Amino acid sequence: MEKLTNKSVQINRSPLNFMERAYLPALAKGLSITLGHVFKKTTTVSYPEVKRPFSPVFRGLHILNRDENGAERCTACGLCALACPAEAITMEAAERKPGEEHLYREEKYAAKYEINMLRCIFCGYCEEACPKDAVYLTETVMPANYSRESFIYKKDDLLIPDPNKKASK
Ligand code: SF4
Numbered sequence: 001m002e003k004l005t006n007k008s009v010q011i012n013r014s015p016l017n018f019m020e021r022a023y024l025p026a027l028a029k030g031l032s033i034t035l036g037h038v039f040k041k042t043t044t045v046s047y048p049e050v051k052r053p054f055s056p057v058f059r060g061l062h063i064l065n066r067d068e069n070g071a072e073r074c075t076a077c078g079l080c081a082l083a084c085p086a087e088a089i090t091m092e093a094a095e096r097k098p099g100e101e102h103l104y105r106e107e108k109y110a111a112k113y114e115i116n117m118l119r120c121i122f123c124g125y126c127e128e129a130c131p132k133d134a135v136y137l138t139e140t141v142m143p144a145n146y147s148r149e150s151f152i153y154k155k156d157d158l159l160i161p162d163p164n165k166k167a168s169k
């Protein structure tokens with residue numbers, strides 16, 4: 001039959017000798033490759049004991065910030081939710097009552113604030129959209145979990161601790 005291409009290779013079908021039947025050359029070749037890799041610089045790291053440095057532009061878990069007096073900065077304006085391409089942020093606004101000035105910086109605050117981390121693509125648009133410097137993306141990697149509900153971060157999960165309360169302890 002006429003060849004279609006000249007890429008065909010003639011296979012040596014001569015019978016194997018004793019050494020080849022005992023796989024000795026193949027074993028020696030395999031071991032030499034393994035030994036060669038033992039002394040090479042590894043490209044993997046022993047996570048979690050060793051951690052690679054993150055890129056300077058890495059964006060991780062969100063936080064809700066407080067001002068210097070410990071009051072919540074978020075005024076529930078909804079701009080972060082509007083900017084979010086993944087529609088991951090939901091909130092409910094509430095009016096600040098007299099005497100709550102130390103809790104909430106503005107007259108309106110987020111009574112409920114949630115981020116669905118399963119939707120979030122960590123783009124940082126919410127941070128950029130926020131006029132009150134209230135929401136930030138940190139360098140913390142989102143921890144793994146077994147349930148979908150645990151990836152819905154509520155206000156209590158996001159809000160940083162009040163620095164004044166910490167200091168007074
Ligand atoms: S980082 Fe991006 S996707 Fe995640 S909540 Fe903010 S705007 Fe939405």
Ligand code: SF4
Nearest residue numbers: 074075077078080130
């Ligand atoms: S986090 Fe910022 S943008 Fe989002 S609702 Fe609060 S104040 Fe508005």
